[in-house]
Amino acid sequence: MDRQIEKTFNVPFRHRLLFTRGVFNPENQLLADLLHAYRPGVSVKTLFVLDSGVQKAHPGLENAIQTYCGKYPEQMKCADVLVVPGGESAKNSEGPTNRVLKAIENHGICRHSVVVAIGGGAVIDMAGYAAAIAHRGVQLIRIPTTVLAQNDAAVGVKNGINFYGKKNFLGTFAVPQAIINDRDFLETLEDRDWIAGSAEAVKVALIKDAPFFEFLEREAQALRRRDPGPMQELIFRCAELHMEHIAGGGDPFEAGSSRPLDFGHWSAHKLEHLTGYGLRHGEAVALGMALDVRYSHRLGMLEPRETQRILDLLTNLGFDLHLPDLGPDGSQNLLQGLEEFREHLGGVLTITLLEGIGRKRDVHEIDRDIMAAAIAEMQPGKTANKAS
Missing domain, CATH: 1.20.1090.10 (Dehydroquinate synthase-like - alpha domain)
Structure with missing residues (x-):
């Protein structure tokens, strides 16, 4: 006689979107508190993936990230700040994804570590995809920097890259540990990107x-x-x-x-x-x-x-x-x-x-x-x- 084993189980998810200003201001404890809540008493190894467009608009940001990590050594340890191409080019080839995966491997980023993706929707999607497929899922924190990413792209539970000429052909579903909307990043947007982001609200x-x-x-x-x-x-x-x-x-x-x-x-x-x-x-x-x-x-x-x-x-x-x-x-x-x-x-x-x-x-x-x-x-x- 054929036999069968079947079980049903439920997994609760917590989906959080937090609003702030100056997320990497040393006096702003939000990110450090998130990492402390994730693993109390442990300095969490953290890989930052930074959109090149954001880096250009905020030339002191890499140093600010390093300084911030130095302020909170008991909560976090910066493995690296990896700068990747911004815009849709981040998703149109496997190159940026492979760079993130290589950084995860090189720096020993594990399932108890965190990838922090900072950028527009394309970089958020790509870095999230890389984090989701590494070790079957590395924790992710999203810091979206455009109107479109803050109100839509980073808010969902999807990650992906374009492949075979098709939008998001490769991708995953993965709930981020948190999303942090920092309004200060919007101040440097081009008018075109400011306007474009309102489409998802309509x-x-x-x-x-x-x-x-x-x-x-x-x-x-x-x-x-x-x-x-x-x-x-x-x-x-x-x-x-x-x-x-x-x-x-x-x-x-x-x-x-x-x-x-x-x-x-x-x-x-x-x-x-x-x-x-x-x-x-x-x-x-x-x-x-x-x-x-x-x-x-x-x-x-x-x-x-x-x-x-x-x-x-x-x-x-x-x-x-x-x-x-x-x-x-x-x-x-x-x-x-x-x-x-x-x-x-x-x-x-x-x-x-x-x-x-x-x-x-x-x-x-x-x-x-x-x-x-x-x-x-x-x-x-x-x-x-x-x-x-």
């Missing part, structure tokens, strides 16, 4: 929170001129909504096919690839949302007034809603992103569309002719910020 407002969308409408000009108060509220509420979904949505590791937090992303991922990652992720998401909003409108799901409000908000925040020139076959190439998205999700194609601001609906089929017409509305030379 996304989560559209699918989950109409009052948050109204806040973004009211504060659009203040956000565009870089007022720190509204931006901190944007980051906090956006991150809060993401974390509520992860913790309470019933599918933190995305075993199902529905991905409401990927609204606008099926075409965004393809646009990034088609443009050689010349688009920022947030810029691609804004275009992807505008496209799916137009498609929802053409299906009769979304009223004209709400369609125009969404397009106006994206424009007022500073996004150009014209698609980049993708060549004569651009529309068909972009539509290939639907199958790639289905493959990435697994199972049946599931695309999130809008029935209203704050109200979503998942669909499992896309009318390619209607979507192609929506794409045509956003081509260069068209009035891309007006509903039709």
